Amino acid sequence: MSTPVGSPTPWSYVLIRLLFRFVLKIFYGSIVIENTEFVPETGKPCIVCANHSNSLTDALMLITSVPPQKRNMLRMTAKASIFGQRNFTSWLIESTGTVPIQRRKDNADGTADNTQVMLKLMEAVEMGDAVCMFPEGISRFHPEIAPLKTGVARMVTDILGRNRDNPDFEISVLPCAITYMHRQHFRSDVLVTFQKPLVFSPKTHPELVPPVDFADVKRVTQDLQESISSGLLDAPKxxxxxxxxxxxxxxxxxxxxxxxxxxxxxxxxxxxxxxxxxxxxxxxxxxxxxxxxxxxxxxxxxxxxxxxxxxxGVKDDRIRRPPLRRPVILFRMSIRLTWLIILLTTSLPGLILWAPVFLTTYIAVRSFKKTGPVLDTWDEIAQYKLIYGLLSGGVVWALVVIFTWPIAFITIPLTPAMMWITLRWFEDTVSTFRAFTALYRLLQIGKPALKRMREQRIDLHSRVANLAMNVLGLPAEPEKHFAKIGGREKGRITGDWDERARYFSIKRRRKRDWNEVLRLYDKVDYPVEDN
Structure with missing residues (x-):
């Protein structure tokens, strides 16, 4: 039997991977990718399995997270109802070699025949391709990962059965956990963690070579679920x-x-x-x-x-520190207000270019939310923002080029550069506004209430620290321990100099905590589920 080498990469796949790597880096503030050494190289049969909480965005996140030097492409799967719609989303998934999966809920007779689809996927895996599957079977709003379907495990057993006479054949199932801090919000952060792959072969797992006991299929599915959920914030509420x-x-x-x-x-x-x-x-x-x-x-x-x-409207960090004196608050407010005016003035010309993008996206998402309850719509909001933002941004760029045609050689690169710099300045503008309003609220709250709240926090911190050290076995000096782990490649700020330098970085804005998004208020809450 010939050695698997993998399918050639379609030009459309390369284009889309580059395009959406750019778009995702604009939409999300930080995308931290961990454990890429676990990704099997091109030519090694592989099934990538991830949690599914953000609709099409999950697929784009995986396509751009898998290192192209290790895997030339990632063959995706998607619900069949998306195909043939003659819209941008349909073209996007079809042009990247995505395979349509039938779902019972999408068919009037409640049936779904995926025999030929699974055969095509198995043949692709045997060729050395990496196939991506979302074994939950649905894209979900709910914070708890859904019980995984047994399709991946059954696919593994079928492939092992087809290659039972090849002692060197191996197939890897690569679990991946995608954690969004706030999945649908502009400039939030994402963690993509590849877990250690589950490797199967006819020699090492003879119990998975047909005929197979369904208990073994369930065991593989359970191992996969535990591996994926071990990297997630997975909860019933x-x-x-x-x-x-x-x-x-x-x-x-x-x-x-x-x-x-x-x-x-x-x-x-x-x-x-x-x-x-x-x-x-x-x-x-x-x-x-x-x-x-x-x-x-x-x-x-x-x-x-x-x-x-x-x-x-204040953060825990404001309560953690001793209450500020009124003159100090007023002085800091004056500094923040001055800086706010400077940043806003600087951002205004570029915001003219961003205004159509923000408006188009807002209208599209607002209309989409009305089509169904939270459980049916919130997992697709990021997808809508990405697609409508990309299309409207492209239109803005094209119009600027057309209206400045005599100097188009300047405006072609200058327009996206200006929009990016404006976004950086506007992020700092919004952050400065949040800081100004937080200081103003401290004045409104007053010292007595802040002191009572701080006493409450001291009690909470004592109870939390007790659990951390005596139950969870965490270190007694967390600030020293965690400040030494990881570098810039892990997304963190590495010290005082890095913190100050990052403020003026063109590449990425300095954040103070991982819950920050591009909002005029601090984002700590989640959407309320519809009953």
Whole structure:
């Protein structure tokens, strides 16, 4: 049997990968990709499996995250109802070699025959291609990963059966966890974590060579689910994720001085503890005793504390520090106001170019939200923003070039450059506005209320730190521990000089915490689910 070499890369795939790498880097502030060494090289049969919470954006994220020097392409799958629609989305997925998958819910008779589709996918894998599948079977709004379908495991068993006489044949299943800080918001952050692949062969896994016991299929599916979910903030309720993020920030108040991956994993440790203590039957990997009612009470108190911060419009970091004196607040407000005026004035010419993009995207998303409940629409908002932003931005660029045709050789590169610089300045403008309003609210709240809130926070911090060290086994000096992990490649700010230099960076704005988005207010809440 010939050695697999993989399919050649379509020119449209290369174009789309470059295009959407550019678009995703504009839409999301930081995209941190971890463990690319786990990605099998081109020619090695591979199935990439990821969680699916952001519709088409998940596919684009994977296409741009897999290093092209390791895999020349990633063959995608998508629901068949998208194909043949004669729109940009349909063209996009068809031109990249995407394979249509039939779903029962999309057919009036409730049937779905994917026999030929699966055969085509198996042949592609045997050729050495990497096929991407979302084994949840749906794109979901809900914060908890859905139970995985057994399709990937059954596909593995079928491929092993087809190659049972080839002792050297191996197939890798590469789990990937995609964690969006705020998936649908402009300039939020994303963590893409590849997990250690599950490698199967007829020699090492004879139990998966047909005929197969369905229990073995379920076991492979369960192993895959555990691997994917181990890199996610996975919870039955949004409020648990919210409280876990707050606990992580209280225990290690480093903001972006902590790598994004470490922040997510730290929040996940608290989240898993909070989840396990929602009932008295706990399952915590520690020998320390845990009091579930006390943990549940801490969750309620964290929620109440965060609710009060949201009502006041201030961050936890403002409460962590001693209350500022009134003259100091007024002085800082004057500095922020001056800088705000300078930044806004500087941004205004470029914002004229951005205005049609923002307006078009806003109208498109607002109309789309009316088409159904939160559960059916919120997972596709980022997709709509990306596509409408790309199209309207392209129109703006083309119009500028047309109207400045005599000097088009200047405006062709200058227009996108100006739009990018404007976006950087506007991010700083919005951040400065948030800082100004937060200082103003501190004046409104007054010292007595702030002191009471700080006493409450001291109590919460003590309880959080106790859980972290005595139950979760985390270090006693988190600020020293986490400040030494990772460098710029992990998305973090590496010190005082880097923090100051990043403020003037053209490439990326300095953020103070990983929850920041391009909003006039601090984003800590999640959409309320429709009943």
């Amino acid at each position: 949004w409020e648990l994720i919210r409280s876990a993020k707050l606990a992580a920030g209280m225990y290690a108040p480093l903001g972006t001085r902590m790598p994004l991956g470490e922040y997510v994993r730290l929040a996940r440790k608290f989240l898993e503890l909070f989840k396990s203590c929602q009932t008295d039957g706990i399952d915590v990997d520690t020998s320390a005793s845990v009091d579930p009612p006390a943990v549940r009470e801490l969750c309620r108190d964290l929620k109440a504390y965060q609710d009060q911060l949201a009502r006041w």
